[in-house]
Amino acid sequence: MATYPNGLRGRLVRPHEEPPSGRHLLGRVAFLDHHRPPAVRDGVADMGVHLARDESALVTEVWETDAPPTSGMYRDLVYAHDGEYLFCAGQIPEGGSYREPVREAYDAAFDLISELGYPHVIRIWHFINDINRANADGMEIYRDFCLGRAEAVDRRLGPAGEMPAATGIGSLGGGISWYLLTSRSGRVRHLENPLQVPAPSYPHRYGPRPPKFARATSLSPPGLDGAGDIFVAGTASILGHETVHEGDVAKQCDVTLANMAKVLSRENLLAHGIDDGRTLKDLRLVKVYLRHEEDLEAVRSACAEAFSDTAEIVYFTVDICRSDLLVEIEGIAPRPTA
Numbered sequence: 001m002a003t004y005p006n007g008l009r010g011r012l013v014r015p016h017e018e019p020p021s022g023r024h025l026l027g028r029v030a031f032l033d034h035h036r037p038p039a040v041r042d043g044v045a046d047m048g049v050h051l052a053r054d055e056s057a058l059v060t061e062v063w064e065t066d067a068p069p070t071s072g073m074y075r076d077l078v079y080a081h082d083g084e085y086l087f088c089a090g091q092i093p094e095g096g097s098y099r100e101p102v103r104e105a106y107d108a109a110f111d112l113i114s115e116l117g118y119p120h121v122i123r124i125w126h127f128i129n130d131i132n133r134a135n136a137d138g139m140e141i142y143r144d145f146c147l148g149r150a151e152a153v154d155r156r157l158g159p160a161g162e163m164p165a166a167t168g169i170g171s172l173g174g175g176i177s178w179y180l181l182t183s184r185s186g187r188v189r190h191l192e193n194p195l196q197v198p199a200p201s202y203p204h205r206y207g208p209r210p211p212k213f214a215r216a217t218s219l220s221p222p223g224l225d226g227a228g229d230i231f232v233a234g235t236a237s238i239l240g241h242e243t244v245h246e247g248d249v250a251k252q253c254d255v256t257l258a259n260m261a262k263v264l265s266r267e268n269l270l271a272h273g274i275d276d277g278r279t280l281k282d283l284r285l286v287k288v289y290l291r292h293e294e295d296l297e298a299v300r301s302a303c304a305e306a307f308s309d310t311a312e313i314v315y316f317t318v319d320i321c322r323s324d325l326l327v328e329i330e331g332i333a334p335r336p337t338a
């Protein structure tokens with residue numbers, strides 16, 4: 001049984017399921033067969049991401065907290081905050097080049113975070129339509145996105161500025177949809193994986209500016225020394241900085257799962273000064289992204305064996321940030337009860 005000492009909890013709600021009750025809805029992200037612009041809907045900060053190819057993939061991710069939130073619009077962003085946590089979501093329209101609009105979107109998010117006073121960024125998700133296609137200048141859209149993000153992070157946090165666990169994955173439309181969670185007073189620690197080169201240190205062969213994200217981020221409420229929830233970034237079959245097992249989805253799953261297990265391991269948490277350890281069986285709110293629908297059975301079978309049978313797992317068939325990657329997985333490991 002997991003606990004949520006932080007008071008922040010994410011849940012996946014299927015169509016026709018009872019929405020969560022008894023707690024406050026900080027933010028809502030619906031994974032749909034179309035995109036829905038960020039707005040306050042029924043009093044909830046809300047956005048729809050075009051990620052579902054059919055009804056079976058329709059699901060809504062809700063973020064619940066213990067305190068009633070205040071929601072609103074800030075420039076083009078929708079947000080809600082409850083005194084300890086901030087949810088913020090935005091959408092960058094389809095365009096010929098994303099470098100500048102991504103920089104502006106990150107600037108707006110950093111301004112909002114600063115104005116409301118929630119400085120500790122916990123986790124960011126980006127869903128990028130046509131992620132592997134070339135933009136109007138012939139640059140792969142994912143690299144174009146990374147360029148704008150790196151410039152914004154450099155300017156706001158400095159070249160060594162630490163960014164949290166993230167996901168940067170394809171979508172089925174709607175330009176770039178993104179959302180993030182930040183904390184006012186929680187302790188946030190960004191973790192790396194010894195089996196992988198930190199993404200910000202990737203060589204230039206992957207693009208003019210590297211991705212800016214950590215392999216995982218631990219969030220502890222004030223006063224808790226150990227790790228609270230551990231947010232694991234989108235993880236794939238990359239060792240060092242190279243993709244391994246091109247063309248072999250089963251082996252890419254194995255390496256992906258081994259990377260996730262390593263970043264959660266006691267050995268790795270201790271190396272980051274955290275006296276704790278988690279396993280794949282602790283993960284919940286697992287999102288699995290696969291490039292080809294025909295790989296679903298193989299990926300499902302690997303995930304069924306790796307994760308707990310109580311883990312909520314959703315599968316999306318979308319492009320992945322490197323064209324030689326066939327699968328990517330993310331999840332959250334809540335602090336286990338004693």
Ligand SMILES: O=C(O)C1=C[C@@H](O)[C@H](O)C=C1
Nearest residue numbers: 166167168211213234321
């Ligand atoms: O660019 C990112 O933020 C990112 C890309 C993928 O490596 C994976 O989704 C994790 C993060």
Ligand SMILES: CC(=O)C(=O)O
Nearest residue numbers: 199234235236238321
């Ligand atoms: C998943 C991925 O692309 C990365 O770790 O860089």
